[in-house]
Amino acid sequence: MSYIALNTAATGMSACSISLDVTANNIANANTTGFKASRANFEDLFYQELAQPGLPAGNAVQRPTGLYVGLGTQVSGTQINFEQGPAQATGLTYDMMIEGDGFFQLQIPPDVGEGIGYTRAGNFTLNSEGQLVLANSPGYALQPEIQIPENAQDVNISQDGVVSGSVPGQVDAVEFGQITLVRFVNPSGLETIGNNVYIPTLASGQPLEGEPTLDGLGGIRQGFLEASNSDPVTELVTLIKTQRTFEMNSQVIQASSETLRNITNLRS
Amino acid sequence: MNYGFHLATAGVVTGMRRLDTIANNLANAQTVGFKADFLNLEARRAENLENGGLYHDANRALDALGGGKLFQPTGIDLRQGALRQTGRSLDIALEGDGFLLVQNPAVSGTRDTFVSRAGELVRDKDSRLALAGSGATVQGIDGNPIVLDSEDPDLVIDADGRVFQSGNEVGRLALVMPADMSNLRKEGRDLMRVLGGQTVPAPSDTGVKQGALEESTVDAVLALADLVKVSRGIEFSTKLMQYQDQMMGRLVDVFGRFS
Numbered sequence: 001m002s003y004i005a006l007n008t009a010a011t012g013m014s015a016c017s018i019s020l021d022v023t024a025n026n027i028a029n030a031n032t033t034g035f036k037a038s039r040a041n042f043e044d045l046f047y048q049e050l051a052q053p054g055l056p057a058g059n060a061v062q063r064p065t066g067l068y069v070g071l072g073t074q075v076s077g078t079q080i081n082f083e084q085g086p087a088q089a090t091g092l093t094y095d096m097m098i099e100g101d102g103f104f105q106l107q108i109p110p111d112v113g114e115g116i117g118y119t120r121a122g123n124f125t126l127n128s129e130g131q132l133v134l135a136n137s138p139g140y141a142l143q144p145e146i147q148i149p150e151n152a153q154d155v156n157i158s159q160d161g162v163v164s165g166s167v168p169g170q171v172d173a174v175e176f177g178q179i180t181l182v183r184f185v186n187p188s189g190l191e192t193i194g195n196n197v198y199i200p201t202l203a204s205g206q207p208l209e210g211e212p213t214l215d216g217l218g219g220i221r222q223g224f225l226e227a228s229n230s231d232p233v234t235e236l237v238t239l240i241k242t243q244r245t246f247e248m249n250s251q252v253i254q255a256s257s258e259t260l261r262n263i264t265n266l267r268s
Numbered sequence: 269m270n271y272g273f274h275l276a277t278a279g280v281v282t283g284m285r286r287l288d289t290i291a292n293n294l295a296n297a298q299t300v301g302f303k304a305d306f307l308n309l310e311a312r313r314a315e316n317l318e319n320g321g322l323y324h325d326a327n328r329a330l331d332a333l334g335g336g337k338l339f340q341p342t343g344i345d346l347r348q349g350a351l352r353q354t355g356r357s358l359d360i361a362l363e364g365d366g367f368l369l370v371q372n373p374a375v376s377g378t379r380d381t382f383v384s385r386a387g388e389l390v391r392d393k394d395s396r397l398a399l400a401g402s403g404a405t406v407q408g409i410d411g412n413p414i415v416l417d418s419e420d421p422d423l424v425i426d427a428d429g430r431v432f433q434s435g436n437e438v439g440r441l442a443l444v445m446p447a448d449m450s451n452l453r454k455e456g457r458d459l460m461r462v463l464g465g466q467t468v469p470a471p472s473d474t475g476v477k478q479g480a481l482e483e484s485t486v487d488a489v490l491a492l493a494d495l496v497k498v499s500r501g502i503e504f505s506t507k508l509m510q511y512q513d514q515m516m517g518r519l520v521d522v523f524g525r526f527s
Binding site: 004005006008009011012015016019041042043044045046047050051067068069070071072073076077079081083100101183185186188189202203204205208215216241242244245248249251252255256258259262263265266267 | 302420513
């Protein structure tokens with residue numbers, strides 16, 4: 001009955017509002033370093049069978065196919081798009097960009113996931129103890145930990161993740177540490193916990209660790225940041241489409257409501 | 269007696285069902301790979317004729333009236349949807365009549381086979397190609413899921429559905445279509461079941477386009493035009509029911525009075 005149409009249109013409107021939220025977050029993060037845009041995937045809900053195939057159709061004929069009515073739509077999930085974001089030259093010593101599928105590892109509070117978080121944001125800095133930490137609000141430390149001596153100069157991060165520099169009194173460059181990266185079989189299955197950090201889930205698979213430039217992890221570029229991969233044009237097109245679909249679904253609600261009113265007023 | 273009342277009722281009932289179908293189509297205007305449903309109506313012949321009776325019957329006037337409206341089975345509008353470029357290597361769009369063959373773990377434990385046009389793919393945790401929505405694994409031409417090398421991020425799918433990683437072919441997508449298109453039944457979650465399970469290979473002109481998605485075939489203009497038409501149709505039918513009711517009321521008033 002028109003009750004179905006009412007509910008169906010409501011599912012369309014609520015799915016559109018989720019899609020609108022996702023788009024809003026993408027646009028809000030258009031300037032967030034290492035941000036990866038998400039999209040809401042729509043899928044059809046199940047179908048109500050009104051007549052089964054093979055049922056007599058009245059005139060001694062059997063229905064060749066059934067009669068069914070769909071019950072609307074839902075957002076099946078939000079999918080993170082891990083395509084590479086554009087490079088942004090900053091020239092800062094501890095800014096790093098990953099050119100490939102890798103993630104930096106971060107020490108996060110032990111009660112979140114397994115205590116290790118993963119990020120694409122490479123805006124690192126030093127804390128008061130000379131440790132490399134992410135310059136996000138909680139300041140998570142890079143794993144494996146890298147300590148830069150106070151008197152170090154000309155710190156260089158090579159493409160394969162070796163952090164080195166010169167120390168007064170020594171002729172050769174000193175190696176301070178080796179950055180390792182991880183990748184996931186299904187990065188779309190990662191859970192976003194905010195602050196540019198992801199944690200693994202059953203769907204993402206376990207992190208596969210390795211040195212930069214190997215196994216598709218990608219090399220590290222010092223002095224660059226990976227800008228947000230949220231594309232304003234795509235997002236605005238999605239915004240327009242979502243808003244219009246929302247409006248169309250509200251038209252259906254209006255039509256079914258009018259229909260129900262007509263029927264209610266039959267006996268007048 | 270009062271035959272018209274029932275004919276008008278049939279108009280309301282079928283109209284409301286069409287409204288449901290339009291609502292589902294519009295709700296799925298943004299669902300990738302969605303194919304619009306259409307609910308056709310047919311004129312129902314008078315019962316006497318449906319039962320094989322002859323035209324020249326005692327109730328000839330009634331036979332000429334017909335029996336109102338009937339639903340025809342729900343059909344699926346299998347037109348090609350527009351392609352939207354996404355640039356994502358795990359997005360594919362099908363061009364032509366074919367479908368992806370996918371397998372979903374069924375409740376009972378065995379795996380169920382479906383077809384789908386929704387090309388939002390992911391690598392699942394076992395590094396198999398799967399649909400992003402339902403997690404159903406995409407079948408290869410050899411009848412097994414397509415397993416990718418988890419160490420290798422590279423993925424190229426060519427127009428024939430061959431899947432390459434760093435130049436090596438790791439599988440080929442099974443592109444199929446139902447032996448009889450009318451056996452296609454929507455299951456929800458982007459999946460369609462083939463009643464009887466009979467599929468044949470898709471025609472050779474079925475192409476796979478990587479980095480694009482097929483948009484829903486729901487035509488918003490036609491759907492809204494239908495919405496106006498159907499809701500007005502229901503209004504007319506309810507008005508007719510009211511006139512019939514008023515007429516009956518008058519009849520009861522005038523002839524039903526014993527004095």
